[in-house]
Amino acid sequence: GLKHKIKAYKLQEDGLDTVEANEKLGFPPDMRDYGVGAQILKDLGVKKLKIMTNNPKKLIGLEGHGLEITGRVKMNVSNNPENQKYLSTKKTKLGHMLDL
Structure with missing residues (x-):
């Protein structure tokens, strides 16, 4: 926690x-596990969605719980000296779809 x-x-x-x-x-x-969030969306009647994310695991996680991802909106992230290492790690080690 x-x-x-x-x-x-x-x-x-x-x-x-x-x-x-x-x-x-x-x-x-x-x-992170997307099961609870996916279940809430399904309970609300959501079956298909467009998601705002740079994290491919979110797409896979939601699809794995029965939601259809119809598209992805790229999140624009400002690159600066304070977050450069963090964003680079996200891209290289976690596969985030970032333009650095």
């Missing part, structure tokens, strides 16, 4: 990237 996220942030401050920090704490790089 939140305690582990704070520990991961501390490791990032010490020089690890987001993936390395999670792995050092014994967690996978991205622990």
Whole structure:
């Protein structure tokens, strides 16, 4: 939970990237599960959707729970010295669809 996220942030401050920090704490790089969100959408009658994301695992996660993804809207992310390493890690290690 939140305690582990704070520990991961501390490791990032010490020089690890987001993936390395999670792995050092014994967690996978991205622990999110889209099942509850997908179920809520289905309960609301949503069967198809266009999603705003740069994370391909969100597409796969929602499709894996029976939702049809009809399109993806790219999220524009500003690249700056403070987030360069973080965004680069997201792109290279997690496969995020980013234009850096």
